[in-house]
Amino acid sequence: MAEPYGPELTLRQKNAKASRRPPPEPTGPTRREPGQISTAQSKADALLTLAFRAKRSVEIYTLKDEDAHFPIDAGRICPDLSTDSYKREIDDVRLASELTSSWGEILTLVDMQTDCTDYFDGPLDADWLRRSFELADPQVAELKSQHRFTFAIDPVADLPDDRVETKIKSIRLALVGASHPEDEISCEVRHEGKYQQRRPDSSVTTQWLLPKVSTRSAKTEPLPPAEFGDDSPLDAPKSLAFWGRGVGGGWQVTIPQHEFDTGLNLDGLAQIQVWIGYQFLHG
Numbered sequence: 001m002a003e004p005y006g007p008e009l010t011l012r013q014k015n016a017k018a019s020r021r022p023p024p025e026p027t028g029p030t031r032r033e034p035g036q037i038s039t040a041q042s043k044a045d046a047l048l049t050l051a052f053r054a055k056r057s058v059e060i061y062t063l064k065d066e067d068a069h070f071p072i073d074a075g076r077i078c079p080d081l082s083t084d085s086y087k088r089e090i091d092d093v094r095l096a097s098e099l100t101s102s103w104g105e106i107l108t109l110v111d112m113q114t115d116c117t118d119y120f121d122g123p124l125d126a127d128w129l130r131r132s133f134e135l136a137d138p139q140v141a142e143l144k145s146q147h148r149f150t151f152a153i154d155p156v157a158d159l160p161d162d163r164v165e166t167k168i169k170s171i172r173l174a175l176v177g178a179s180h181p182e183d184e185i186s187c188e189v190r191h192e193g194k195y196q197q198r199r200p201d202s203s204v205t206t207q208w209l210l211p212k213v214s215t216r217s218a219k220t221e222p223l224p225p226a227e228f229g230d231d232s233p234l235d236a237p238k239s240l241a242f243w244g245r246g247v248g249g250g251w252q253v254t255i256p257q258h259e260f261d262t263g264l265n266l267d268g269l270a271q272i273q274v275w276i277g278y279q280f281l282h283g
């Protein structure tokens with residue numbers, strides 16, 4: 001039996017059926033794996049963590065703001081680009097270009113290193129700030145009764161006018177007249193969290209940082225003349241917890257109980273000597 005409207009209806013029906021068929025499956029991936037970008041950014045996070053610590057160290061030592069040389073967004077691309085990349089709305093060439101440009105910002109860290117190197121290659125000098133506390137001073141009575149004493153360093157009044165950016169380099173102690181079987185006494189030297197330095201323009205910079213403690217041996221005889229060691233800026237912080245920080249601020253010296261348990265006697269204590277080695281620039 002013939003079709004009611006002839007062969008052309010059949011053709012229209014075939015075309016309609018064809019138009020309702022789902023589109024062919026794509027031959028390649030339509031989305032990029034998100035891990036490809038996150039892996040690259042995780043490496044940047046690890047590197048920037050180290051760079052942040054370096055930045056804080058350089059700023060503490062040089063008193064110079066290094067924000068301009070810290071590429072906080074290095075190794076990252078903006079979220080919109082990440083989304084476009086995931087949806088493959090941008091091609092691999094564009095993605096590679098954006099990541100390369102972002103990673104290139106890491107090179108600004110070289111400028112931070114240059115600032116640090118220039119500072120320590122500069123005309124730095126060194127000297128000792130010698131503090132002595134006699135029998136009549138409250139520090140001696142405080143040490144005998146409480147096994148600790150405190151004192152403060154004023155970066156203006158206690159240091160010569162022509163010495164600026166005074167930073168801690170070394171500590172020496174003597175408890176003259178005290179007695180101990182070993183003739184040495186281990187003491188804990190603490191610098192409080194307020195570190196002060198005078199600048200070349202006569203202003204005083206205060207850095208609020210964590211208090212630091214270093215253990216130092218105290219002699220029982222007066223301190224002899226001493227020379228500074230030659231620790232490099234990279235190694236010296238390992239030898240003294242507050243190395244490179246401002247001399248000014250509050251200090252505390254404590255004798256641990258185990259020193260008394262092993263024979264320490266302060267009855268004959270007549271003088272306390274605290275020598276603070278410091279580096280400085282001539283103002």
